[in-house]
Amino acid sequence: MKKQYLLSMYQPQGPIPDAEFLAKVMAELGAIRSELQSTGDWVFGQGLHDPSTATVLRPKDGEVLVTDGPFTEGKEYLGGFTVIKAADLDAALAWGSRYARATGLPIEVRPFQGEVED
Template sequence: MKQYLLSIYQPQGGMPEPEFLEAVMTDLGVLRRELESTGCWVFGQGLHDPSTATVLRPGNGEVLLTDGPFTEGKEYLGGFTILRAPDLDAALAWGRRYALATHLPVEVRPFQGEAED
């Protein structure tokens, strides 16, 4: 099976209401347990706010460190999941479920090459 990255993008701004966030986390827990039970789960985790990021940019034989996200935008990577799926259609089906659970855009992208079992 190939491995796929599901990137979850969220808008800048404050956290959602606790009731909403609790429902999202419950739905994500259900998805994770199902992925684990089917052998498709590899890894996944939410990320801290983009203000905690550090960018390392090479140039002239040195590396410049800057605080903050790589680019400024209205949306940023808020979390990700890596899963195994037999094909893109199966990975997209999981991605749809993540989009419905989080109410956020989800990008599904295959890793290069075949995953080692």
């Protein structure tokens, strides 16, 4: 049985890198995704819009307050994620390392609870 892992990509606040840099990163990410798909270990992944597009729902006193913007202020924000299947944490960390090298960004690897069918 394989476990599913969330690979979270954290981006720094600030300007977006130039198109030439982004094209190289996207090509490398595309190659990693193709390899994951060929092994059957790709589940889902996508980039996210800027944190200013976020809406936070916060329970308070029996009501749910709706606020614009990210949950917390910070210098980094969740910019995208990928869900993969891997035999174990070491295998998931190997994929996460490839994403980190390709993007130059921090990648958090976290297992989902439970196992999935191969």
